[in-house]
Amino acid sequence: MKNSSHQALFFKAQSSDALLDETLQEALKKAKGGFIEKRSQAIADVESFDSYKQQAQLVKNHTLDHLAYYLTQFEENVVKNGGHVHWASTPEQLNNIILHICERRDAKFVTKGKSMISEEANLNEALEAAGIDVTETDLGEYIIQLAKEPPSHIIVPAIHKTRQQVEALFRETHDLGERDLDKISALVDEARLQLRQKFLDADVGITGANMLIADTGSAMLVTNEGNGDLTATLPKVHIVTASIEKVIPDLESASAILRVLARSATGQPITSYTSLFSGPRDIEDLDGPDEFHVILLDNQRSQMLGSPFEEMLKCIKCGACLNHCPVYSAVGGHAYGWVYPGPMGSVLTPLMTGLKQSSDLPNASTFCGRCEEVCPMGIPLPELLRQLRNREHEEHLTPWKTRFSLQSFMWTIQHPRLFHWLTKMTRLILSNSTLTHFFEKHLFTSWYNSKELPKNHSKGTFMEQYKQNSKQKKK
Incomplete structure (x- = not known):
């Protein structure tokens, strides 16, 4: 059971501990250069990346201006496809909806693809408390589930773990005997071996969504491991968890965002798998779920609309701001105390959980501006952090000194x-x-x-x- 309780108020203490953690510093040092170099190369390989960014930003700006319309259109088309749409104002409501679906299906085993929304809701704890066996199938998420830790990066959840730590974790939790796990490929094979039967046994599969396509009623999922496809198609029930700002008008709009997403996140032109899920299987289909559910989470996002912080709803969760942030690179993700670390987390966490509970985070920045430079959506993160600092001062949340x-x-x-x-x-x-x-x-x-x-x-x-x-x- 992962401990993802909110501790953002203690960033200063947690960051001090992180700086003294030699193993963490080793892992962060190895990871940082790779992200930056791969992104730089991926952008250099195309002549028109600035044009790609402008197109993606136009899509998001237009969608946010007409968000209610596209959410309604998405719901109508999901229903036409035979699926169900549920609306959750809070993480607790999202968990209750999922628990109700699982109870109705008498589900005993659940597999999960990577989903930041499920992290927001602390879904795993809710499922386990109900006696349901839940298994993360993304490799990084699987590792931190075994370690009973929250993710430390939004696209690479186990970035804080070294190869040696993962090997020790597998030896502690798996029945390995004397099997050799000295190479990363051996660790991947071991995880695949453990997960294979989990996929086959699952009654319900839960995935996130990178985008929701309004005019087709489809959920788009991009992954590099293929676990999302297995989670979505093998169980009898597929549940998609997504936040309301993930909706976009059509597939052409999706392609505009895809052009910048993988390049900004992992330095790839496109991820290994880009999948669309549009409802339960038809009678003639050989595979696919019997039931298809989409749960749309608000969790304070509608409050951002029309506010100075609406820009945050353009975030596509690529992680580029984390990878280039000197503060994140020094202390890692756990120091931020909640689901979203780095510059984007320092803005989102106070807006979602309350500034009083997260008063350290707007100050967790050097204001170098690198995050805004690399953000494919052009989100003015330093300015948003500055506004939160001003609000802290006005509300007397900063120390009197x-x-x-x-x-x-x-x-x-x-x-x-x-x-x-x-x-x-x-x-x-x-x-x-x-x-x-x-x-x-x-x-x-x-x-x-x-x-x-x-x-x-x-x-x-x-x-x-x-x-x-x-x-x-x-x-």
């Missing part, structure tokens, strides 16, 4: 003479090792715990040097 410091700084810079005098004093203090040590150990301990100031070797403050250089130029 922080508020006092900011207000003092604002007052000081409004009085130039005082400001220039203080900068001179600061330079003198930093030039004196005894005074610097006193400030470090007694006045600004928490600040110095995570930062270091370089030794001051300047010949004056910035303004003093600026004036001096200006005089020399005039000569």
